[in-house]
Amino acid sequence: MARDYPKQNVRSAASRRVLQRAAGVAEGLETLARKPVKIWRTKGFPYRAPSVPRGVAVPAKESTLGANFDTDFARGPGARFLRRLLVAGPVTGMVQFLARPKVEGVDRLADLANNESISGVIFAPNHHSHLDTPLMVTAVPKPWRDRLVVAAAADYFFD
Known part of the structure; x- marks a missing residue:
């Protein structure tokens, strides 16, 4: 059974190459961002809120809105x-x-x-x-x- 696929033209091939390059750039940026994000996630106080011991009631934070x-x-x-x-x-x-x-x-x-x-x-x-x-x-x-x-x-x- 023959299938009628649309013919590829030069414009769609060029568009595909542009999208592939953009995907490659995005992947590179993601790779570059992984290390700083990992460092930030593993760091504790003062980059994150301090841990609270069990049994200590944390007062509700006052709204600023x-x-x-x-x-x-x-x-x-x-x-x-x-x-x-x-x-x-x-x-x-x-x-x-x-x-x-x-x-x-x-x-x-x-x-x-x-x-x-x-x-x-x-x-x-x-x-x-x-x-x-x-x-x-x-x-x-x-x-x-x-x-x-x-x-x-x-x-x-x-x-």
Whole structure:
């Protein structure tokens, strides 16, 4: 019984050679990684958690997610500088490219800027897309932009 196999062409042979070379490179990388991984696996403390003797109760580790997520670093001068740099550069560029926003009504915020008894303001987008956050960050006027905090749903971003 004759079988009708598709004819091999030059392109499939060349593709096969490329895949074989890639497989060889991957195998070589795996071989190179074996020794360091083996050393890391056999090392104990401080590269791994210390062993616990029987009868000793290990206290539960406190969660660092959600409301317990450490955000102190975000209020430092380094993070503030990095935020300014990101907002002035790539974030504004992306927003201008995608949306071309027109900011109106900034004059209504003049009373807030001059009133020292007001300690905080909430700017809330209507959440029609993931572009809302970068759009708001670039549209908020300068007096508030430096102290702007973006709130994110813990179930969405920290799971």
